[in-house]
Amino acid sequence: MKPAAMAALRLLGGVILAGLVWEGAVVAFGIRPHLLPRLSDILTAIAFTPGAYWAGLQRTAAETLIGFAAGTAVGILNGLVFFRAPLLRDMLLPVFIVSQTIPVIAFGALVVMWFGNTLLAKAVIAFYLTFFPVTVNTLLGLNSVDPKQVALLRSFGATPRQILLRLQLPMALPQIFVALRLGASLSLVGAIVGEWFGDNTGIGVLLLQAMYNENVEALWAAILCAALLGTAFYALVAWAERRIVFWGVEQ
Amino acid sequence: MNRRHLLAATGAAAATPFIRPAGAQTLVRASLRLKWLTQAQFAGFYVAHQKGYYRETGIDLTINPGGPNLLTENLVASGADTFGLSGGTDSVFAARERSLPIVCAGVMHQQTPFVFVARADGPIRTLADFRGKTITTWFTGANFVLLGMLAQAGLNRGDFTMQPQQVSVQPFVDRQIDVVTATRYNEFFTLMSRVGRENLRVFVPDDHGITFPRDTVIVSEQTARDRPQMVQGFLRATIRGWRDVLADNKAGVDAVMSVAPTLNRPHQEFMLVEAGKLMVAGGAARNGLFWIDRPVIQAAHDFFRQHEVIKTPLDLAAAFNSSFLEALPVADRMA
Amino acid sequence: MPKPPSPLLELRGLSKRFGAVQALDSFGLDVQPGEFVTVVGPSGCGKSTLFNIVAGLDEPDDGGILRFKGRGCHARELLGQVSFMPQRDLLLPWRNVVDNAILANEIEGANRREARAKALSMLPEFGLAGFESQYPHQLSGGMRQRVALMRTFLFERELMLLDEPFGALDALTRSMMQRWLLDVWQRHRRTILFITHDVDEAIFLGDRVVVMTARPGAVKLMREVNLPRPRAPELLTAPEFTAIKREVLDAIEEEAMKSFISGTGAAP
Numbered sequence: 001m002k003p004a005a006m007a008a009l010r011l012l013g014g015v016i017l018a019g020l021v022w023e024g025a026v027v028a029f030g031i032r033p034h035l036l037p038r039l040s041d042i043l044t045a046i047a048f049t050p051g052a053y054w055a056g057l058q059r060t061a062a063e064t065l066i067g068f069a070a071g072t073a074v075g076i077l078n079g080l081v082f083f084r085a086p087l088l089r090d091m092l093l094p095v096f097i098v099s100q101t102i103p104v105i106a107f108g109a110l111v112v113m114w115f116g117n118t119l120l121a122k123a124v125i126a127f128y129l130t131f132f133p134v135t136v137n138t139l140l141g142l143n144s145v146d147p148k149q150v151a152l153l154r155s156f157g158a159t160p161r162q163i164l165l166r167l168q169l170p171m172a173l174p175q176i177f178v179a180l181r182l183g184a185s186l187s188l189v190g191a192i193v194g195e196w197f198g199d200n201t202g203i204g205v206l207l208l209q210a211m212y213n214e215n216v217e218a219l220w221a222a223i224l225c226a227a228l229l230g231t232a233f234y235a236l237v238a239w240a241e242r243r244i245v246f247w248g249v250e251q
Numbered sequence: 252m253n254r255r256h257l258l259a260a261t262g263a264a265a266a267t268p269f270i271r272p273a274g275a276q277t278l279v280r281a282s283l284r285l286k287w288l289t290q291a292q293f294a295g296f297y298v299a300h301q302k303g304y305y306r307e308t309g310i311d312l313t314i315n316p317g318g319p320n321l322l323t324e325n326l327v328a329s330g331a332d333t334f335g336l337s338g339g340t341d342s343v344f345a346a347r348e349r350s351l352p353i354v355c356a357g358v359m360h361q362q363t364p365f366v367f368v369a370r371a372d373g374p375i376r377t378l379a380d381f382r383g384k385t386i387t388t389w390f391t392g393a394n395f396v397l398l399g400m401l402a403q404a405g406l407n408r409g410d411f412t413m414q415p416q417q418v419s420v421q422p423f424v425d426r427q428i429d430v431v432t433a434t435r436y437n438e439f440f441t442l443m444s445r446v447g448r449e450n451l452r453v454f455v456p457d458d459h460g461i462t463f464p465r466d467t468v469i470v471s472e473q474t475a476r477d478r479p480q481m482v483q484g485f486l487r488a489t490i491r492g493w494r495d496v497l498a499d500n501k502a503g504v505d506a507v508m509s510v511a512p513t514l515n516r517p518h519q520e521f522m523l524v525e526a527g528k529l530m531v532a533g534g535a536a537r538n539g540l541f542w543i544d545r546p547v548i549q550a551a552h553d554f555f556r557q558h559e560v561i562k563t564p565l566d567l568a569a570a571f572n573s574s575f576l577e578a579l580p581v582a583d584r585m586a
Numbered sequence: 587m588p589k590p591p592s593p594l595l596e597l598r599g600l601s602k603r604f605g606a607v608q609a610l611d612s613f614g615l616d617v618q619p620g621e622f623v624t625v626v627g628p629s630g631c632g633k634s635t636l637f638n639i640v641a642g643l644d645e646p647d648d649g650g651i652l653r654f655k656g657r658g659c660h661a662r663e664l665l666g667q668v669s670f671m672p673q674r675d676l677l678l679p680w681r682n683v684v685d686n687a688i689l690a691n692e693i694e695g696a697n698r699r700e701a702r703a704k705a706l707s708m709l710p711e712f713g714l715a716g717f718e719s720q721y722p723h724q725l726s727g728g729m730r731q732r733v734a735l736m737r738t739f740l741f742e743r744e745l746m747l748l749d750e751p752f753g754a755l756d757a758l759t760r761s762m763m764q765r766w767l768l769d770v771w772q773r774h775r776r777t778i779l780f781i782t783h784d785v786d787e788a789i790f791l792g793d794r795v796v797v798m799t800a801r802p803g804a805v806k807l808m809r810e811v812n813l814p815r816p817r818a819p820e821l822l823t824a825p826e827f828t829a830i831k832r833e834v835l836d837a838i839e840e841e842a843m844k845s846f847i848s849g850t851g852a853a854p
């Protein structure tokens with residue numbers, strides 16, 4: 001508990017220091033506000049309409065989390081199915097790969113036609129960006145299990161199901177978490193891009209409005225919110241990884 | 252909502268609007284797709300929505316903002332949205348030429364909403380001075396308007412440099428380019444705040460006989476055919492909302508900012524004044540808001556034909572349908 | 587040599603070919619209940635292949651005979667019937683010492699709480715007292731090996747296969763582990779088939795030493811080790827020990843020479 005508190009304190013110190021350097025640099029070098037506004041002006045912009053940023057943060061977080069959770073579940077399931085059914089893998093994996101070559105902007109336009117401006121639509125885009133790396137890494141992780149280890153369990157009389165649950169799946173976890181960390185960032189990107197297709201609430205909406213109105217303070221305010229959300233989510237996944245894959249990446 | 256969209260996507264229920272009982276009255280669910288992000292340019296729709304005017308005409312309306320990656324015509328043609336406020340006469344032409352089954356039921360801006368802006372203290376005093384200069388503009392129609400204007404001054408392509416305009420007007424502010432394109436209600440505000448109104452020289456397409464009415468209300472051909480009552484109701488409620496806004500701009504800005512609170516209020520107030528001017532200009536002065544001014548549209552069409560933006564002549568009588576407006580008393584349509 | 591009536595394991599004419607490589611060729615061996623048999627041979631001669639067959643992981647080629655507890659069977663029928671310890675400890679990094687030790691019991695459906703209790707009671711015997719909650723990455727190589735051995739012992743089968751269990755340990759740890767293993771074996775009285783490439787180890791531990799030929803693996807020499815038990819470290823320098831060692835080393839030398847020559851392609 002103590003080292004964690006120290007780390008949090010150090011992080012806070014770092015953030016405050018970075019903020020001071022930002023503020024100081026803008027003032028000292030007379031940087032024009034449309035290039036980089038003062039941090040205090042950005043925070044003032046947020047404080048002026050905190051409700052809008054809070055609502056945006058919540059909405060985007062919900063879209064990201066739902067998409068991420070679905071992408072993780074489906075990705076792991078895909079990985080398992082492909083691992084157990086190589087024929088299915090050879091048939092479907094190329095299709096998945098092709099699906100990933102669709103630019104997310106184009107995919108977003110389709111999703112809006114299918115699902116309208118719903119939370120679900122954004123979650124679908126976040127899902128679309130998440131499930132593929134999780135699928136691939138799950139498969140990779142399952143395939144990388146030492147055959148000698150499998151042989152040992154077989155010698156104990158283990159069934160394929162027991163081998164999967166007691167050995168292969170846990171052994172694939174470090175590899176899966178690599179994809180989850182990537183997915184944490186990608187799902188946020190997916191949710192934000194999804195909000196660029198005509199919606200009223202979300203960090204992506206705030207970004208777009210600020211950008212096209214050339215409202216630099218609002219733009220930076222939205223960027224700060226996105227960074228906050230992205231960092232928090234990534235940290236959450238990294239924390240879960242440290243807790244679950246506590247043994248580190250052995251072998 | 253999403254079930255409706257899913258069904259619409261499969262084409263199974265494009266024709267059957269989702270009907271839901273709401274108290275005693277039966278409301279028809281419908282959506283309006285705006286041409287751009289929420290801003291005061293659309294204040295009338297938001298006021299009509301918030302004051303319940305659409306409900307009074309039997310429509311349970313959802314207002315969906317537009318954005319850079321959306322084409323309103325596509326969303327309306329596919330049934331994803333019921334009503335659309337699309338780019339303008341030019342985009343209606345383009346959609347009809349692509350055989351998209353959409354119809355224009357009203358026109359919001361009676362004049363060309365954009366102008367070309369140079370520096371007042373610079374070398375450009377007349378259109379002839381554009382020779383050899385660098386101009387940025389939108390390659391979605393504004394480029395042809397500029398070509399048409401400059402042709403009148405005897406300039407051809409190649410006599411000047413025309414580049415696609417990005418999001419920001421900053422290159423013009425930084426004097427990297429000589430002429431920038433600006434909507435009267437949006438970019439012009441940014442230019443005024445960064446350069447100062449007195450330092451800007453403005454070239455107005457309408458002053459040179461080129462008028463492109465924009466911000467067109469569209470519906471699918473199917474909606475126009477099967478549900479004329481609903482289209483009339485939509486226009487009635489919309490015009491009612493706009494009449495309120497034109498009488499009380501502040502309430503209009505309030506309505507918009509309740510939906511998008513991070514917007515800049517002075518900018519939105521300016522926008523609403525300018526948008527209002529475009530709405531009551533031209534044919535709207537005699538025939539009311541959203542009037543479809545056929546001679547002007549014919550002229551715009553012919554201008555595009557002349558520049559071969561449109562490859563074959565379009566059936567404008569089919570593309571622009573005034574019957575929904577005409578079903579409403581003129582008095583109710585006047586600003 | 588009078589043969590006792592019922593060996594636990596009988597192997598006759600066992601062969602195994604991997605593509606172009608003949609790993610085993612007509613290997614034969616009987617193992618009596620309670621016997622400690624050590625197998626030595628040059629590396630690559632087919633020792634692990636032999637174990638994989640007896641553990642049920644690989645089928646031998648047609649023609650050989652495999653009998654377990656007096657009954658002829660396919661190798662795969664031995665899955666779950668013998669207690670196998672591979673060359674590396676292969677501990678699961680997310681399981682602590684106790685949970686690694688009871689892995690095999692868990693797989694055969696044993697009550698987890700009872701298995702844990704039993705493992706806990708065995709910890710001191712395996713020199714792991716107080717380490718029950720440690721994870722593999724927190725243990726030394728010798729301790730990891732002891733956890734693997736404990737897992738093998740806890741999987742209570744009459745026949746235990748230990749494939750070079752001390753191969754990766756330093757000399758000091760290794761000799762301590764050897765005496766410890768003998769101690770444990772004497773108390774639990776299982777039948778052990780033990781692979782090593784260390785001749786001292788083979789003689790010190792075994793009731794019998796089997797020397798294998800260079801690949802393809804067959805029996806080169808079968809030597810009874812009629813030295814008294816319990817065996818003390820001083821035995822290693824005793825003349826009876828060195829006599830056996832001479833014999834075994836001669837056989838190994840000959841085979842090593844063969845494989846060296848065939849490996850370099852030179853004529854004898």
Ligand SMILES: Nc1ncnc2c1ncn2[C@@H]1O[C@H](COP(=O)(O)OP(=O)(O)O)[C@@H](O)[C@H]1O
Nearest residue numbers: 604607609628629630631632633634635636801
């Ligand atoms: N699964 C396999 N596929 C192909 N060759 C194998 C396989 N297992 C063992 N071999 C080969 O068989 C020979 C004997 O191997 P092994 O039994 O592991 O020897 P060792 O006596 O060192 O344990 C070696 O040449 C090895 O390369």
Ligand SMILES: [Mg+2]
Nearest residue numbers: 633634635673
């Ligand atoms: Mg081996």
